[in-house]
Amino acid sequence: MLQLNYIRENKEEVLKRLAIKNFKDAETIINSVLIKDAQRRSLQQEGDAIKAESNQIAKQIGELMKGGKKEEAEKVKLRTAELKQKEKELDEQLKTVEDEIQQLLVLVPNTPNLTVPLGKTPEDNAVVFEHGEKPKLAPGFVPHWDLTTKYNLIDFELGVKIAGAGFPVYKGKCARLQRALINFFLDRATAKGYLEIQPPIVVNEDSGYGTGQLPDKEGQMYHCTIDNLYLIPTAEVPVTNIYRDVILKEADLPVKNTAYTPCFRREAGSYGKDVRGLNRLHQFDKVEIVQITHPDKSYETLEEMREYVAGLLKELELPFRTLKLCGGDMSFASALTYDMEVWSAAQERWLEVSSVSNFETFQTNRLKCRFKDANGKTQLAHSLNGSALALPRIVAALLENNQTPEGIKIPKVLVPYCGFDLIN
């Protein structure tokens, strides 16, 4: 959520940036917000004045009562009835206006960084880095969903039986490979200074609001209605919410957390080749990295996180590229996002495996995650997060890219974690 003060003082700048995101109703909504904001302030001024008078009278009555001047007190009381009525009306109006402002503000996406490429579709994303050779597979190569059957690694049908489509059952060496990847990612993250966290994998409504899944992306989460809890779509939600309503010390920054969790996504409306095999699932595993930083350091940190994720992919010997997302393809909350895509040799397409974003104050404003700066002033911190990494497409690429007539080769770095170097 954008800061109201910021919008008030930098309207043109905000509109200019929202245009990069192709946000259509920007001008209408922003104008409306500013009008309501003016209303809000005048209502508060009026209300505060009345409350001040009421408080004054209450004090006066107290003194009169104490002095035994009961009659005079009764006389003064008459005035309060009037004030009370007015106070109630103004409070209601104020609340209404505040709610309206809130409802409008949550519709406004984050303002993108000025270096974000212009554009509307994924084709407009900028490739900023490419690494590794696309492997030349031996004749007879197959996509991962055939490999998983051939080597008895994943049973998609069994998952359908137990839960439904998009809930695969991993078996044997594939289950072990998944566990190996999780441990590998967590080990690398903790070595890099991230504190490992095991958060709840359900969250309450407040947390959903805190990171922006609610109110409008409700349909993307599984909802346990009896207890009003949501299955997390990413560890970002519980981990970032650790810092909801928190005032950190400047010395605590940057906060670096990592967490492995299963992630649950309803993915309503997905179809076709996008959901084939491991490409898109309702449940998958992911290791997430989250940082809360000083506002002056967040872009430096973003680059560091991007490098870190790239390092993981290099270690896994997967060809990948890094995209700087264009305005139209960025997420609602992000100011700048890098996507990492690995080459899936049998599908012959790029698969997104990580998204690293700087949210600046967009999340922390909602979360009220602040820090006390050197001057003792409280200000919003910046938040960033990234996948490091999401498993299914990594597994897909590992299986496809490393298939040989003898079997599937495991990258060196994973062998100690897996306990084997070949799946056959």
Add this chain to the structure above:
RNA sequence: GGAGAAAUGGCAGAGUGGUCGAUUGCGGCAGUCUUGAAAACUGUUGUACCGCGAGGUACCUGGGGUUCGAAUCCCUAUUUCUCCGCCA
């Protein structure tokens, strides 16, 4: 799940209808003393909104109510603790 008790500032803990945004202690910060540190002493120390400012308003777990006036009384939700039950 049943019965009982509780929830106050960073922490501990007073306060049971008015002068309470809240005694006090600890912690934090600044200063005095000291070559430096410790100790001692002195001062200071929540957040948000409104206002050019003076200042005003709100917040004692959340929500609602009683009252001229609520940290204090009532209702409700949540959480915590104790006992019982169940259980990985």
